[in-house]
Amino acid sequence: MSAMETAPAAEGRTPLMTLAGVSQVFDTKAGPIHAVNQVDLSINPGEVLCLVGESGSGKTTAARMAAGLAKPTNGQVDFDGTDIWSMNRRDFSTFRRSVQYVHQDPYASLNPTRTVQQTLTAPLLKHGVVKGGKAAAARAAELLTKVDLTPPENFLTKYPHQLSGGQRQRASVARALTLDPKIIIADESTSMLDVSIRISVLAMLGRLRDDLGVGFLFITHDLAIAKYFGWHGKTAVMYLGRIVEFGPTPKIINAPTHPYTRALIDAIPEPDPDLTKTKGLGSLRSLEIPSLAHLPPGCSFHPRCPLFEGGLCDGVVPELVEIRSGQSAACHVVARDGADVLRPDPPAT
Amino acid sequence: MVTTTSPSAPRAVRGGQGKPLLSVRDFNVEYRTGAGTTVQAVRGVDLDLYPGESLALVGESGCGKTTFGLGLLRLLPRLGHASGKVTFNRGDGTEIDVLGLDGRDLRQFRWRDAAMVFQGAMNAFNPVLKIRAHMHDTMRAHTKATRKEIEDRAAELLRLVRLEPARVMDCYPHELSGGMRQRVLIAMSLLLEPEVLILDEPTTALDILTQRSIVDVLHEVRERLGFSMIFISHDLSLAAELADRVATMYAGRIVETGGVRDMFYKPRHPYTLGLIKAVPPIVGDLPDLESIPGGPPSLAALPPGCKFNPRCKYATEECKAEDPPLVPVSDQPGDGHEVACIHYKEVHLDRPAPNNELGTAS
Known part of the structure; x- marks a missing residue:
């Protein structure tokens, strides 16, 4: 049995972190840019929340707000029931320790002049997790074992440039683990890795989730990766700063209720020559993604949406409403007619 | 070696005359890495590309895919050296020894017989030239076409990749989105009707819907123009989607x-x-x-x-x-x-x- 199948059911627990109605507006010469608009999310302990979307959809901005790296223009980020921006210094520092970030490019995020041991022991000593260099080195070795860099002695003295891409990303995960985080925010953490290595890094992250009960905010543009890593968790699909669909990952992948999610899933090629022939662009009305500075009125997907209805979709912004149990979408047409309108015909062959 | 081009899809096929369009034998590429030391990036590759065929080269990064593609077009950096035999059969029956080409003949071969679409569309353009200038430069360097002919040819190809020529021709590369740049690049590579197109990671770093539109465009232009292609990708799904034949490379070998x-x-x-x-x-x-x-x-x-x-x-x-x-x-x-x-x-x-x-x- 793979580590992927043993995720604990996280229903009914109080969320560790909630983002309530958060927005981020950047003021630019071209006018305000609504990078993230009215987003609600929550992460439970030991649960995976996947944030999926194309570039410019606001995934990373949302993650930066969750990590406390950016202050939302509107809305509130709660950690353990407290608003992080009204915390005192000590609580804020606890929050910072509990939420760790793993970046996309480990070559850029690891200090090239430090060995793996120096990288791992610095936070341990700085935050007083262990006392003394010897204890810190022992703890560093233990962390490397957790991320499958074994035997640790072979890696402690290495510099980032001496490691392969997969090893580097494992080292940056080990660094994120130094302070016993409760949540890891993984921002496209596997997208730079070769396919052959990606799965083993994901399996390692899955084991951390199960063994250490770490919650994940997992950001990716690749729905297949979200499916694999977040199968037992939830997925939120973002488009131009808003969440357009949210629900349990298997539902999002196999029975989407928003036309945008449907279009994405229909467009992704399959590693299977016969199956991939059933894929296509469908009846999308346009390929152009509107600019964030000039969002179309109403539903921002309407200029591209195959279900577009004049008067309905270009008026008000649709709310995220529950379409099926636990699965909600922000679409006027689906909210009115149900999710069956998304696939009136059998798949074209 | 037998080709397995799908018989169900009749498509315009040019060049070759029954022989492989491109025939590669014992192809090696080595890079000089220091005084007297070299590494072999491609080792003894034999490959035939038949007219109208689409071949995918797959493998992890660092297995020699891109080096192989560059070597075929004689585009290797100065420290790289290709050896072996690469024969290109032109439509008119002439055989070309690609590795022996020089000067004018090499320029003729490139772009007219075989063209390449590079990874990272932004870096393939000159950032201070408009798309129109790119098109004109390319055509003038290889043909004696008039201004009008160049404009018409460029517009025709841009329409083929589903772009509005009037909108695109006067843009600088940075004014276009990633998907549009990639499509312009494909259009440009087809300016001189090459018989072989080599695409290096044509959809990497593009969004899903954009990626799909590039794949559809490639299907369509290949159907129309009937060129052969070799595309290099680490993405197996893309190979499943676009290839008739697949070759797996590992450590420089197929x-x-x-x-x-x-x-x-x-x-x-x-x-x-x-x-x-x-x-x-x-x-x-x-x-x-x-x-x-x-x-x-x-x-x-x-x-x-x-x-x-x-x-x-x-x-x-x-x-x-x-x-x-x-x-x-x-x-x-x-x-x-x-x-x-x-x-x-x-x-x-x-x-x-x-x-x-x-x-x-x-």
């Missing part, structure tokens, strides 16, 4: 080649098998995936024997003795499926038959 359905449903090299098992499909239930342990070997310190043996679960002592040659898969004669593995008879993809049911509302 370790398996065959028709796209053979390669995906009946892979016989442990490396191809491993790659297929590592890619998550999007439809259906949670798949059982496996990764390939370890990483590709350093080209400066290749293991003895089969280069894949340290990572291979089928490996035995014999594998360390000799690097196996590419041989036809004996139980499937005549379909061009070849594999370089002494244990290929034990290698099978045990996966349930593909489920054609797309996830519908349930």
Whole structure:
């Protein structure tokens, strides 16, 4: 049995972190840019929340707000029931320790002049997790074992440039683990890795989730990766700063209720020559993604949406409403007619 | 070597006259890495590309895919050196020894006979020239076309890749989105009607819907213009989508080649098998995936024997003795499926038959 199948059911627990109605507006010469608009999310302990979307959809901005790296223009980020921006210094520092970030490019995020041991022991000593260099080195070795860099002695003295891409990303995960985080925010953490290595890094992250009960905010543009890593968790699909669909990952992948999610899933090629022939662009009305500075009125997907209805979709912004149990979408047409309108015909062959 | 171009899709085919369009024998590329030291990035590749065929080169990064593509077009950096034999059969029956070309003839070969679409569309353009200037420069360097002819040809190709010529021609590269740039690049590469197009990671770093539109555009222009293509990709899904034939590269060699359905449903090299098992499909239930342990070997310190043996679960002592040659898969004669593995008879993809049911509302 793979580590992927043993995720604990996280229903009914109080969320560790909630983002309530958060927005981020950047003021630019071209006018305000609504990078993230009215987003609600929550992460439970030991649960995976996947944030999926194309570039410019606001995934990373949302993650930066969750990590406390950016202050939302509107809305509130709660950690353990407290608003992080009204915390005192000590609580804020606890929050910072509990939420760790793993970046996309480990070559850029690891200090090239430090060995793996120096990288791992610095936070341990700085935050007083262990006392003394010897204890810190022992703890560093233990962390490397957790991320499958074994035997640790072979890696402690290495510099980032001496490691392969997969090893580097494992080292940056080990660094994120130094302070016993409760949540890891993984921002496209596997997208730079070769396919052959990606799965083993994901399996390692899955084991951390199960063994250490770490919650994940997992950001990716690749729905297949979200499916694999977040199968037992939830997925939120973002488009131009808003969440357009949210629900349990298997539902999002196999029975989407928003036309945008449907279009994405229909467009992704399959590693299977016969199956991939059933894929296509469908009846999308346009390929152009509107600019964030000039969002179309109403539903921002309407200029591209195959279900577009004049008067309905270009008026008000649709709310995220529950379409099926636990699965909600922000679409006027689906909210009115149900999710069956998304696939009136059998798949074209 | 037999081609397995799908007979069900009749399409315009040019060049070759029954012979392979591009025939590569014992192709090697080495890079000088220091005083008197070299590494072999491509080792003894034999390959035939037939007219109208689409060949995918797949493999992890660092296995020599891009070097091979660059070597075919004589675009290697100064420290790289290609040897072996590359023959290009022009439509008019003349044979060209690509590695022996020089000066004018080399310029003629490039772009007119074979063109390349590079990875990272932004870096392939001159940032201070408008798209119009790129088009004119290319055409003027290779033909005696008039201004009007160039404008018409460029507009025709831009429309073929679903772009509005009036909108695009006067743009600078940075004014276009990633997908538009990639489409302009494809249009530009087709200006001189090359018979072979080499695409290096044509859709990497593009968004899903944009990626899909590029794939559709490639299907369409190939149908229309009937060129052959070699595309280099680490994305197996893309190979499944676009290729007639697939070749897996590992440590600078082709370790398996065959028709796209053979390669995906009946892979016989442990490396191809491993790659297929590592890619998550999007439809259906949670798949059982496996990764390939370890990483590709350093080209400066290749293991003895089969280069894949340290990572291979089928490996035995014999594998360390000799690097196996590419041989036809004996139980499937005549379909061009070849594999370089002494244990290929034990290698099978045990996966349930593909489920054609797309996830519908349930």
